[in-house]
Amino acid sequence: MNHIINNNKLKKQSLSIVIITFNSENIIKEAIISANFADEVLILDSGSNDNTVEIAKSLGTRVVTQPWLGFGLQKQKAIELAKNDWIFVLDSDERITEKLKNEIEEVLKSPEFDGYYIPRLNYFFGKPIYHCGLYPDYTIRLFNKKRGRFTPDPVHEKVIINGTTGKLTNPMHHLAYDSIEKFIEKQNRYSSLGAKQNRLKAMINPFWTFFRIYFLKLGFLDGWHGYLIAKLYSQYTFWKYTKEK
Structure with a gap:
């Protein structure tokens, strides 16, 4: 009996990655591919009239349509629709790297904090930017939705955590502007x-x-x-x- 393992401690927390979209057909495929390690990938689309929804569905992604509410409320709606408590919020022009994926999976085996700041490496006009105040550009993206929510701001929204926060070390890539x-x-x-x-x-x-x-x-x-x-x-x-x- 002394050798019985507590499987609950070893079980990784299930993860939903949520992405809000609107006419994102040129960039959404790579975002979803970078997120496909999650237990659920949810797209909350605000009425795209291009092929965004078709591309997402072809990759096995769950798609829900919601008229635009503003960035804060739209993202909050997406996390409320997600099936799992642990959420990673990804924008359609962002990519989760292999190193960041591995770090997320390791953290979810036994989360020490309620939310995690993720560094972002921003690309402007094809070049990674390491200065200008744009790196590491920490932002909370991985969190337990029971302890965190988005502010209702229509732009420059942020996550508020009612609990503890930590930082991950590997950055996601943000393809901010290509022109x-x-x-x-x-x-x-x-x-x-x-x-x-x-x-x-x-x-x-x-x-x-x-x-x-x-x-x-x-x-x-x-x-x-x-x-x-x-x-x-x-x-x-x-x-x-x-x-x-």
Whole structure:
């Protein structure tokens, strides 16, 4: 009897990976493939009119449709629909690497914390960015949904954990922007969602944004890409404080 093993301690916690989508046909396949080690992959789609849903279903993914609620509420809806308590929230332009997958599986054998910060390696215009304040870019993505939930913010949402948090070491890859045009398009949309009209900040904050990213956060070490990122984020800051909510 002294040699009986407690199987409950050895059993890995089941994992659901959730992804929200809208017209993501060009990037969703690789996201799902990187997530296919999970016990469940759930797509919450907000009405795509391209082949996003068909691609997801062809890969054996569970797909649910939900009209757009804003980023925070949409992601919260996705985790509520997930079958398992342990959740990893993955965006369609993010990829779980093999090393991160192995680390997640090891953690789920006996989780020490209620939520985990995951480092992100952001790619801008085809290049990984290690400065500009963009790395390691920790964000909570792996958590027990009984202890964590998303804020209802329409943009720049985050996970709040009612409990303890830890950090993983291996980064996921974020294919942030493959062209300047897409960056401008997305930041123009985000600046409208997060608009806080303030003329004084519109005049001052863009200069501070550039200085902080390019000099204080060592963006110059990323070469031309670092300069572009600092310049484009300063433009986003200007839009945010210029637009009416």
